[in-house]
Amino acid sequence: MEVSALPRGVLVRTSQGAVALDGVTGEERWSFTVEDEDVRVLTDVSSTGERVHVMYPKEVPDEGFEDTEDEHVAKVAWRRVVLDGVSGEIVGDFEETIAADVEKPGPFNVGVAGDGGVFHLEGSDLLFGAMLSTEDGSELWRTDDLFSCEGSHVNTADRPVVFSDAVVVKAGCDSGQAELISLDVVNGEVLWHLEGEDAEFLTPESRSLRGMGGLLPVYHDRGPMYQDEEFSELRVFDPVTGEVVGDESGVDGLDWYLARTVEDGFLVSRRAPGESTVGYELRRFDGRSLTTGGQAVPTGSAGSYVLALEDAVVKLEPKDPETPVSVTPWDGGEPYRIDLLEPVEVAGYFQGRQPKGQFEAVPGAVVLVDLSDSQGEGVKVIGLR
Incomplete structure (x- = not known):
């Protein structure tokens, strides 16, 4: 399960479709799900969140199908349903031919979602591309x-x-x-x-x-x-x-470590050798900067599970038994911690990266996907305001 931002909240991508939640209240705004549990469902979101594309196969190839030609795979008809990201209204519905065994969208196997089109990159010696209409799949x-x-x-x-x-x-x-x-x-x-x-x-x-x-x-x-x-x-x-x-000039200076590139600048951190705390500075693209001042953020990994918001740095510490969230205001404000109601399980800790779609800032909230029930009843989505 992954989450991504929509104009007024958060989209939760599930194995059977997508659910849009209000970022402030957590209430469901709309959903699109496929009832057949055996059908593979892919969900893609345009860069603005204005359009949500849900795709699933309309047919399943025969079990005995084997394509013996090199570089060829079984392809079947998929349905692409294009939804308005705010209202959930269907604004496009058409058929595409996609590889039957695709697990995740790659460069060539699934077209990329846009607000007004679906872009397909097609193989050749020097590559070529085509833009399709989100309304009916016609070539633009x-x-x-x-x-x-x-x-x-x-x-x-x-x-x-x-x-x-x-x-x-x-x-x-x-x-x-x-x-x-x-x-x-x-x-x-x-x-x-x-x-x-x-x-x-x-x-x-x-x-x-x-x-x-x-x-x-x-x-x-x-x-x-x-x-x-x-x-x-x-x-x-x-x-x-x-x-x-x-560019690189925005991250110069001794002992500075690039934690994350964010929408308005470079989030850099500084940690003394042997210390488990770190300070952050947001070096904006326009030349301004924000800093946590002398306030350090307890952390085991400077670049994982960290979000640079307008007013503060938010950091999740999965290693802590109670999985607290630390909030450190810019310009030297006192940091504070949010203790979750119960411990949660997250993925990818200490792998040098923040798992995509598991700890995200969306309009009205910071959203965390809890995987503690991933082998049982499913997962939980936790919103922090």
Whole structure:
């Protein structure tokens, strides 16, 4: 189970569909579920949260089906239902052909959800893409040969990131280089393209792009200190103009550690050797900064389960028997702790990353997914106001 932000609350993704909750009260606003427990359900959310896409197969291939041709897999008809993120109203409903055994959306197997379209990245030597209507699945535009690869071919690709005004795709070439391209959502025209020397900072491996509000953080290799970190990128782009709005200069200074890249800046931490506490500073892209001052935050991991909110840093400590949540205001305010009603179980602790969709800030609340019942009755969603 995962949670993600909607314009007025939180979307809970379940194995059978999606449920939208009010961020303040926790009350259910709408839901879409598939009654057949044997059907695999995928849920994708547009970058703004305005559209929620729920997909599930309309048919199951025969058990004895085997495709013997290389690079071919069984494909079946799936239903894609597009919902309004606020009201839950169905605004699109159409059929797509998707691999029968897909577990999670990848670069090529499932189209990426947008507010006004579904973007499909399709395989070829230099890749091409197509935008489909969210209303009926009809093709809106198509573009060929997205990349140049300096005479070689595309070897890997990230899952595209669809913003309100742009689609961004990154590819790794056989030559060992990588390229980054941004397309206009409306017509597919190229907005900007990084290649050659301008793209040397990129890693050819996949999984280095994400959407963060209206910005595009891009991961690049910074050595063993950060090799297992996720969401700690040192370069952030405007996806429409290609302008770099944040870069390495925002995280300079001795003993500073990049904990997380957030919507308005870099959250950095500082911890003395041998100490179990850490202070945080939010270095905003516009040059301003916020700090916890002399107030340290008890922690076992500086970058895991930490959220930089407008007024404070919120940190979850799964190692504590009572699983408290610490809240440390900016500008030196006294920290305080929130003790949960009962211990909870979370995943991925001390793995150098915060599990996606398990500890998130949404409008009106901070939401935590409790996995303590994951082998029994299910999971719990806990909201902290």
